[in-house]
Amino acid sequence: MDSIAREALAERVLSFARGGEAEVLVSDGDFGLTRFTHNAIHQNVASADTAVRVRTIVDGRTGVAGTNALDETSLRDVVERARAMGALAPPDDEAPGLVANANTAAPAGAFDEATANASPAERARIVADITRLAEERGLWAAGYVTSERSGITIANSAGTRVSYDGTSCGLNVKANGPDSTGFAEFYSTRFEDLDGIAAGTIAVEKTLASKAPVAVDPGEWTVVLEPAAFGELLSYLTDHFSAQAYDEGSSFLSDGLDRAYAGDTVTISDDYAHPLFAGQPFDYEGYPTRRLHLLDRGVAHELLTDSAWAKRLHRTNTGHGLPAPSAHGPAARHVVVSGGTHSTSDLVAQVKRGLLVTRFWYIRPVDHRKTIVTGMTRDGTFLIENGEIVGGVRNMRFNQSILEALGAATFSKEVARTGGYSYSSVVPTARIENFRFSSGTDF
Amino acid sequence: MTDFDACAARALDTASARGAAYADIRFEEDRSERIEVRNGAVATLSDGTSAGYGIRALFDGAWGFAASADTSDAGIDRAAARAVEIARAGAAIATHRFGQAPTDRYVDTYATPFERDASSVPLGERVALLLDAERALHAAPTIRVGRAWIDLWHTRKTFYSTTGSRIEQTLRQSGSGMMALAASEGDAQDRSYPGDIGLYQAGGWEIVEAARLRENAQRIGEEASALLTAPQCPSGEFDVILGGSQVSLQIHESCGHAAELDRIMGWEANFSGTSFLDPALLGTLRYGSDLVTIVIDNTMPGGFATVGYDDEGAKSGQSDIIRDGMLVGFEMSRDTARTLGRETNACVRAQSWEHVPMIRMCNLNLLPGDAPFEALFDGVKDGIYMESNRSWSIDDHRLNFQFGCQIGWEIKNGKRGRMVKNPTYAGVTPQFWNSCDAIADERSWVAWGTPNCGKGEPMQTGRTAQAASPARFRNVRVGVGYDG
Numbered sequence A: 001m002d003s004i005a006r007e008a009l010a011e012r013v014l015s016f017a018r019g020g021e022a023e024v025l026v027s028d029g030d031f032g033l034t035r036f037t038h039n040a041i042h043q044n045v046a047s048a049d050t051a052v053r054v055r056t057i058v059d060g061r062t063g064v065a066g067t068n069a070l071d072e073t074s075l076r077d078v079v080e081r082a083r084a085m086g087a088l089a090p091p092d093d094e095a096p097g098l099v100a101n102a103n104t105a106a107p108a109g110a111f112d113e114a115t116a117n118a119s120p121a122e123r124a125r126i127v128a129d130i131t132r133l134a135e136e137r138g139l140w141a142a143g144y145v146t147s148e149r150s151g152i153t154i155a156n157s158a159g160t161r162v163s164y165d166g167t168s169c170g171l172n173v174k175a176n177g178p179d180s181t182g183f184a185e186f187y188s189t190r191f192e193d194l195d196g197i198a199a200g201t202i203a204v205e206k207t208l209a210s211k212a213p214v215a216v217d218p219g220e221w222t223v224v225l226e227p228a229a230f231g232e233l234l235s236y237l238t239d240h241f242s243a244q245a246y247d248e249g250s251s252f253l254s255d256g257l258d259r260a261y262a263g264d265t266v267t268i269s270d271d272y273a274h275p276l277f278a279g280q281p282f283d284y285e286g287y288p289t290r291r292l293h294l295l296d297r298g299v300a301h302e303l304l305t306d307s308a309w310a311k312r313l314h315r316t317n318t319g320h321g322l323p324a325p326s327a328h329g330p331a332a333r334h335v336v337v338s339g340g341t342h343s344t345s346d347l348v349a350q351v352k353r354g355l356l357v358t359r360f361w362y363i364r365p366v367d368h369r370k371t372i373v374t375g376m377t378r379d380g381t382f383l384i385e386n387g388e389i390v391g392g393v394r395n396m397r398f399n400q401s402i403l404e405a406l407g408a409a410t411f412s413k414e415v416a417r418t419g420g421y422s423y424s425s426v427v428p429t430a431r432i433e434n435f436r437f438s439s440g441t442d443f
Numbered sequence B: 001m002t003d004f005d006a007c008a009a010r011a012l013d014t015a016s017a018r019g020a021a022y023a024d025i026r027f028e029e030d031r032s033e034r035i036e037v038r039n040g041a042v043a044t045l046s047d048g049t050s051a052g053y054g055i056r057a058l059f060d061g062a063w064g065f066a067a068s069a070d071t072s073d074a075g076i077d078r079a080a081a082r083a084v085e086i087a088r089a090g091a092a093i094a095t096h097r098f099g100q101a102p103t104d105r106y107v108d109t110y111a112t113p114f115e116r117d118a119s120s121v122p123l124g125e126r127v128a129l130l131l132d133a134e135r136a137l138h139a140a141p142t143i144r145v146g147r148a149w150i151d152l153w154h155t156r157k158t159f160y161s162t163t164g165s166r167i168e169q170t171l172r173q174s175g176s177g178m179m180a181l182a183a184s185e186g187d188a189q190d191r192s193y194p195g196d197i198g199l200y201q202a203g204g205w206e207i208v209e210a211a212r213l214r215e216n217a218q219r220i221g222e223e224a225s226a227l228l229t230a231p232q233c234p235s236g237e238f239d240v241i242l243g244g245s246q247v248s249l250q251i252h253e254s255c256g257h258a259a260e261l262d263r264i265m266g267w268e269a270n271f272s273g274t275s276f277l278d279p280a281l282l283g284t285l286r287y288g289s290d291l292v293t294i295v296i297d298n299t300m301p302g303g304f305a306t307v308g309y310d311d312e313g314a315k316s317g318q319s320d321i322i323r324d325g326m327l328v329g330f331e332m333s334r335d336t337a338r339t340l341g342r343e344t345n346a347c348v349r350a351q352s353w354e355h356v357p358m359i360r361m362c363n364l365n366l367l368p369g370d371a372p373f374e375a376l377f378d379g380v381k382d383g384i385y386m387e388s389n390r391s392w393s394i395d396d397h398r399l400n401f402q403f404g405c406q407i408g409w410e411i412k413n414g415k416r417g418r419m420v421k422n423p424t425y426a427g428v429t430p431q432f433w434n435s436c437d438a439i440a441d442e443r444s445w446v447a448w449g450t451p452n453c454g455k456g457e458p459m460q461t462g463r464t465a466q467a468a469s470p471a472r473f474r475n476v477r478v479g480v481g482y483d484g
Helices: A003-016 A072-087 A120-136 A196-209 A227-234 A243-248 A307-313 A344-349 A402-408 B004-017 B073-092 B123-137 B205-210 B213-227 B244-256 B334-339 B373-377 B429-434
Strands: A021-037 A040-058 A061-067 A140-156 A161-176 A181-188 A219-225 A268-270 A292-295 A335-337 A353-367 A372-385 A388-392 A396-401 A409-418 A425-440 B022-038 B041-059 B062-068 B107-111 B143-161 B166-184 B187-193 B199-202 B236-242 B294-297 B318-323 B364-366 B382-394 B400-412 B415-420 B424-428 B436-439 B446-455 B460-468 B471-478
Touching (some): A003 A072, A021 A120, A040 A072, A040 B041, A120 A161, A140 A196, A161 A196, A181 A196, A181 A409, A196 A372, A227 A402, A227 A409, A227 A425, A243 A307, A335 A409, A396 B400, A402 A409, A402 A425, A425 B400, B004 B022, B022 B123, B123 B213, B143 B213, B166 B205, B166 B213, B166 B446, B213 B400, B236 B244, B244 B364, B244 B446, B424 B429, B429 B436
Parallel strands (some): A040 B062, A061 B041, B107 B166, B364 B460
Antiparallel strands (some): A021 A140, A161 A181, A353 A372, A396 A425, A409 A425, B022 B041, B041 B062, B143 B166, B400 B415, B400 B424
């Protein structure tokens, strides 16, 4: 469904609302994913859906209902269900009204027709490129290739009419040997950018280079975190920048704004317009999303807000709302860490003894307020000695404060988009001193 | 009203005509209601419905899956053709075959037993319960956030296959919980109840009532506040008693996921990982002490994952994973079970109509022991009792784990002592389960449901359960993450 059809659908639903305020969110998508293991496709899926979400506010009482049935009866019913839910809710005098916004232009490159129409056969060809590389080296590969078209339209009784159409695609590959593994990933808005041979080569080479891994002692290490590892680590910091987390005292920022929390090499932004994202330029209330620094050379000046938290804390709305009302508060969706001045190879070359980490796994907060997290290395961890990668090491568990890690971090010039479903960010490779590992494994 | 029989016949005919050796179609209508109260205001009040169907087609040993909400003739034809096209694309580059056509045929109906239809409870009554409980959480000035919530799901699904199956199921699942966050200078502590995410089970409003939110809210708020000034949990090697919900999490992470046969076979390798388990270990691996028996029971009343049939049309039943400490089974689908020469134990689920069915942990229960809960403290000279999960991490082979709980108490000479904060513990899966030397009896055995289990690509959120009672483990590494 294109934006014109979504907007017509939204207008139609809006016309069923009577009295009070109403908001209609229409989302539409077509998604395909081809998954492989042991050098063959074992899961190959496609799904398409259009969903309508209605929010009504009558006398300060908010109700929400949703459906994916688009017939007249169901669309009238979803409006009535929202009103019925709201009618029994206690009024919230602090709730903000709906936002008014004209359309906000999407960044260049957000939508690619060829990606929207990528076929299962095209995805399978990339899989074949990857699995052939693995087979040639006596390995087996597992991973996925995905392509997606998505669109969203938000219309409300305050006059907001915004639409965005985007495409995305990606692949990841884990190559597996008898005692080692290697990983690579790539994400884009254009299917033609997906290079299975390049990603497969990286994963295969990592697997071969890390065979017969040795155990090293836990303790404090200099680490070089490749984008997949650094991006996942950083994803456990971003919810601290929410105005809600700040206000409730669960964020490190609750200690105060306009203070340095990381080293002056660290600039973290939320930027939907970064070319590697070309993302949605408004939030789920339809308000324009502001591109801003979360940490500016280590200093925090900003909080992410939506209409409710902007009103509550008397701040400007930065346009980071989730579908309202949200118990989770505002959120960053396009995190970018600015690159540094070193090449990635320089970061490794300057390490006397340390570890190169390809990827982390199962990071979880241990102490949220103190930003201490734990997690495991996986799929390619290497020992660095005198600036050279000398071989693979067995995986280890870390317990580390993210803010402490960012206190003395050095970044590569190159940045890459990383992440899968739960987060997506654009980050450089990071070198961090005194990273704390607490235990090891036998693999 | 959609005529599912006619739509199914059309879809299966279309798939067969295009070359599918087997096909099935699963119509599903999901209704989900969530109410969440935060600091005296209703933060979420939503009522969502989603309906559609997913078609699986098998061509030359390769599966294709296509999902759509379009039930017009053209929509059905398009989705069925797409499923076959996808299967053909996979078969075209296949070096070996994963799939084989099933032969089972079931014509049946199933409905979740329940005492009170949750939708018959007036919305005002539901909101009032949450507002009351949430208010009581604010038991001290340090409580910055109170939250309380109710989730209700009502699912209707009808499954058809080219082998002649027609299975109609009506499922009801309910859950509720609450959380208090206390904060002071430089510290934040949270407490939730029941367990760490609430009480989630199959059934109706009686599940919400069983959580007893009003009755426990003030205590939970007081505990959250007290944690701010409680001493740090000590670090070192201690005997540990875990509350039932934490044992449930321990089963989930270090047994449930480890024993998924698709994971063991490498089908999840690139994302959620593999497993330290191997079919060669069946009958030979001592997974835990003699006290440890863990079983699949997808028929148990109240089990969050209880259904009549799984999402590839196999009948629910019971089977052993660990019997008297020995590894004896896995969670399986038809295709994976065949590789072991076994029959499926019906552990296949899809999050919704638009998700492909895959092996999921279902109801996976640690059978209760014979000791009263209080007796677990006897014989513990120096230990820690921990409740309610706060942090969970385990490696991608399911061996090296580190978990944290919201609250702990020292145990000195068999008595529960002072409260401690930030308790964590770590271990390696088989060694840890072999250190289990006491499990509380059925009086404290609860079918803890997990509404948010992630697995697969695209990621699916599964509803699982791990019934458990509190258990005791000897010589456990405690305090990791805070020990310097």
